[in-house]
Amino acid sequence: MIKYDIRKNAYYDSVTLMLISKEIKTIDGVTEALVGMGTELNKELTVNLNLMTEQLNEISANDFYIAANVESEEVMTVVISTVDELLTKKKVESGSEYQPVSLNAALEMQPDANMVVVSIPGKYAEEEVNKLLDNDLNVMLFSDNVSIETELNLKQKAVDKGLLMMGPDCGTAIINGIPLAFANVVKKGNIGVVGASGTGTQEVTCLIDQMGAGVSQVIGTGGRDLKSEIGGLMMIQAMEALMADDSTDVIVLISKPPAPEVAEKILQLTKKTDKPVVVDFIGGDHSIIKSVGAYPCTTLEDAALKAVALSKGEVPEDFDGFAVENDVIDNIVTTGLSKMKPDQKYLRGLYTGGTLADEAMKMLGHTFGGIYSNIPLEPKYELKSLTELTGHVCLDLGEDQFTVGRPHPMIDPSTRSDRFVTDIDDEVAVVLVDVVLGYGSHLDPASEVATSIKAIRKNLAKKDKDIFVVASITGTVGDPQGLAESTQTLEEAGIIVMPSNAQAVRLVKAFMSKLSGGRYE
């Protein structure tokens, strides 16, 4: 039977409610459940789950509801009391702090506030961010589903007022040493970073930290900043601030290839500073970057290495190899290959970080055949079905197709855990994953991956098979999850942990080339 509980004017954030929904589904006697606010999206999800009723049509985005398919009235009572328990737990965790309802009240409590992190539903962002900019506040806009017209208006206003408006869809920033939203604990130093890509920025800043250097400021722009419509407004604003900043000696720019005229504008600006500028327009053209005297990069790791070299006054060199000797890599590959059966031939890249997935596909190119994806490099490799995978596949699990009604896989790794079960079949030889640590991320993503891989290995062992699993960790020793602890967890599950995404991909490339080279060419 389908039962409901509706509470008018009770607001909770979507991530909390999605996590509660997940808990509720594990209660005995519950076949399906949704706990959410009465937004249009949630109503649609409720229809898809066959839990809809007319009552729900009448509620608004400010009303809270539980819809569940339960065995009996008693089970529903358990559902309601469990939801209450989880909501109370959340309240207790947030303590007895007063939470102001209006911006004016918040500013009375924090009159010298200088940064507002906004992660409300995108359709309300324009109104709120306008108010913030009117109050001379810098903004990090995490929300997505904000139109490009709104983005342009907000950014123009921020530029006119000399403020930061990072986003929309900006997940990563480190301002004055403080990580905001999804960011890592990176040492202070003299490298300033401007990134249009969240996980790309996390990877570069973590590697800078691991190489013993540090960052002055890390400014996010949101992924669309370098499109023609926006014209790089925030990247330019951020670059000018870093050019004028005495604590910044080297500037790093990270973005997918920009619109040509935007690239031109940004690269021309690099000529106006004596500070070296390292540019990773991921997979983009190097010649125009070189022509203005900036330093192009082949990978995110290469960007970090070049920035660190320049920050010490050294001459940067291209890096396209491994941190260990080649014979160590050869040994890893040979050992892995010896365990493969003839029908094992495919790659599965299961990424939580979109830029890392993109980098992987760009580095692998067509070495061993095209790679199908939900973010393919060429339209012909667009996956037709997300449920029946064939050939080599690399997925960005943070994309909308995978996150409807559930949090981003960096927060809730169960999306990927589910994909491990469905996507790794008998013909898969290699699994490539990222593990992103830092604030905002899950408390122990490495354990989630390790548990899944152990289960897969146990099943494969029954058929006398094994699998070659390669991971890289985007994290630092200062991160709450711990880099060393996460590495250990993965290695204990027989996962090969490489020092960067680029090196993980290179190892996979070496392995897959020999696999196909030995058997299929």
Next chain:
Amino acid sequence: MNKINELFSKDLKVINMGLESFHKDLKSQDVDSIQMNWRPTAGGNEKMMALLARLKTKK
């Protein structure tokens, strides 16, 4: 000095509007952060929001 470079020279003081975990992360690092109890204007009622917006522009 422009406002962004001014920001670089000050302690970060945050107002968090939305996901509370971001606020908790900041608190755990002893950063000054205030969590707002944000709710959509007019309870997310789009007709009411449009009316309010019209009132505001007429001010």
